[in-house]
Each structure stands twice: as C-alpha cells, then as structure tokens.
Amino acid sequence: MTAPHTASSADAPLAGLAGPAGLGSPAGLGGLGGSAGLGGRTALVTGAASGIGRACALRLAAAGAKVRAVDRDAHGLDALADEVVPGTAGAVEPHVLDLTDLDAAETLAAGTDILVNNAGLQLVRPLQNFPPDVFHTVLTVMLEAPFRLIRGALPHMYAQEWGRIVNISSVHGLRASPFKSAYVAAKHGLEGLSKTAALEGAPHGVTSNCVNPGYVRTPLVEAQIADQARTHGIAPERVLTDVLLKDSALKRLVEPGEVAEAVVYLCSPPASFITGTSLVLDGGWTAH
Numbered sequence: 001m002t003a004p005h006t007a008s009s010a011d012a013p014l015a016g017l018a019g020p021a022g023l024g025s026p027a028g029l030g031g032l033g034g035s036a037g038l039g040g041r042t043a044l045v046t047g048a049a050s051g052i053g054r055a056c057a058l059r060l061a062a063a064g065a066k067v068r069a070v071d072r073d074a075h076g077l078d079a080l081a082d083e084v085v086p087g088t089a090g091a092v093e094p095h096v097l098d099l100t101d102l103d104a105a106e107t108l109a110a111g112t113d114i115l116v117n118n119a120g121l122q123l124v125r126p127l128q129n130f131p132p133d134v135f136h137t138v139l140t141v142m143l144e145a146p147f148r149l150i151r152g153a154l155p156h157m158y159a160q161e162w163g164r165i166v167n168i169s170s171v172h173g174l175r176a177s178p179f180k181s182a183y184v185a186a187k188h189g190l191e192g193l194s195k196t197a198a199l200e201g202a203p204h205g206v207t208s209n210c211v212n213p214g215y216v217r218t219p220l221v222e223a224q225i226a227d228q229a230r231t232h233g234i235a236p237e238r239v240l241t242d243v244l245l246k247d248s249a250l251k252r253l254v255e256p257g258e259v260a261e262a263v264v265y266l267c268s269p270p271a272s273f274i275t276g277t278s279l280v281l282d283g284g285w286t287a288h
C-alpha cells in the first residue's frame with residue numbers, strides 16, 4: 001500500500017549518507033546468492049510498489065519465488081513488473097489492492113507459502129493533535145491487515161507443513177519516539193502478533209519473525225524528514241543528524257536491499273530454526 005507518508009520506493013541518495021556498494025546485491029546477507037531454496041514457492045509482499053516492498057519482491061523473485069506483489073499504486077506495480085530481469089528464476093505478479101479492504105486481503109493470501117507484511121504509513125504529530133481517523137487507518141493497514149493476511153495464509157501453510165511469515169517491523173517495534181503514537185503502537189502490536197504466530201505455527205512447520213530496520217532510504221523517511229522539520233522548526237538536514245540518526249552508531253540510512261536480504265535469509269533453509277524473534281538492522285541504535 002502506498003499513500004502520502006507510506007512505505008514506498010528507494011529515492012535518490014541523500015548527500016553524504018549513501019550506504020556501501022553491493023550490500024543489497026544477490027550476494028549479500030548469508031551468501032545466499034540468487035538461490036535460497038525458494039523455487040516453486042509463492043510469496044506475497046505488501047507495499048510492493050516501492051521502497052522495502054519493491055526490494056523484497058525483486059529479491060524473492062531472484063531467489064525463485066512467484067511473488068504476488070500487492071499495493072494500491074497500480075503504476076508503481078507496473079514499473080516493478082518491468083524491473084524483473086529476463087531469465088529471473090521466479091516471477092512478479094501485480095495485485096492492485098488497498099489493504100483497508102480486509103476481506104480482500106485475507107482472500108488474496110490463500111495459497112501463500114511466504115508472507116511479507118511490509119506496507120506502512122506514518123504521520124508525525126503530538127498526541128493531542130493526532131487525527132483519530134489517521135490513527136485508525138494506521139492501525140488498520142499496519143496491524144489488522146497483517147492479522148488478516150496471516151489468517152488467510154495459514155491454512156495452506158499448515159496443510160503443507162511449511163510456511164514463512166516475515167513482518168517488516170522497525171526499531172519502533174522495540175523503542176518509542178515522541179510524536180509517532182500510531183506508528184509505534186502498530187509496530188509494537190505487530191511484534192506481539194508475530195510472536196503469537198510463531199508459537200502457534202511451530203508444530204506445523206511455520207516460522208514467524210520480524211525484521212527491524214532503523215531509518216531506511218524510502219519516501220516514507222523522506223516524508224518524515226520534512227514532517228519532523230516542520231514539527232521541530234529546524235532545517236531538514238538537521239533532522240537527519242539531530243533527530244533520526246542521533247542514537248545510531250552507524251550514521252547512514254539503511255538501504256532497502258539490505259532489508260530484502262534479511263527477509264530472504266529468514267525464508268531460507270539455514271534459518272529454519274529461527275522463529276518468534278526480531279532481526280534488528282538498526283546500526284547500533286538499540287545498543288544504548
């Protein structure tokens with residue numbers, strides 16, 4: 001799902017904060033290369049038109065999966081499909097869907113082997129000024145929709161005794177920040193949902209984990225920078241150094257491809273004993 005302040009595509013690099021080359025490449029995390037044992041698997045990725053979701057969809061397809069790419073941005077999904085390199089082991093199948101249509105989301109998840117709950121949106125406001133309708137929408141897209149997607153996917157996963165659920169959480173699933181009440185509440189809820197799915201799914205060969213990046217180079221973060229600048233009354237460049245990356249030991253944004261490598265690793269055979277946990281990619285933020 002994409003919207004103003006929603007998780008979407010990787011943007012042009014911000015000056016001085018580009019990550020090291022190659023970290024998002026197929027030879028990245030875990031040395032999995034193009035194959036992670038996902039041939040013949042069906043994956044569903046939400047928020048797939050851009051940003052982290054786009055990177056996950058392309059990486060899962062490269063690993064051999066047939067990917068149901070879900071987003072409400074039809075043009076973004078078309079662009080994603082065009083990015084699939086000829087000869088890719090898997091495929092990308094666009095599905096235009098607004099995740100506030102919960103029944104449709106649950107139906108689309110049927111028959112899924114790998115579920116990546118990624119779609120998100122953000123609004124930065126003090127609690128007393130936070131619009132209740134936006135709070136409701138954030139919780140619907142980022143917590144209730146993942147519940148419905150998991151609910152739709154589990155019967156098939158249980159029947160075949162194999163499934164992988166990866167929830168794109170955040171450092172804000174483990175820590176709070178002021179002015180982000182809806183986002184923090186949704187991510188903390190997603191952590192609990194993921195652990196519950198792990199406990200219930202374990203006897204059926206289903207694992208469930210969270211991936212918790214710090215600030216990722218996406219339009220969601222670009223929008224946050226502008227929003228925080230207005231909220232704090234400071235220049236946008238100071239938002240990066242003084243607000244967003246203040247507690248990060250590594251002073252750069254996470255690249256979407258790095259998150260995608262973590263997702264594919266959690267779906268691979270070497271990660272089969274990992275469940276009910278959170279894989280943190282925060283540059284040392286939570287080491288404090």
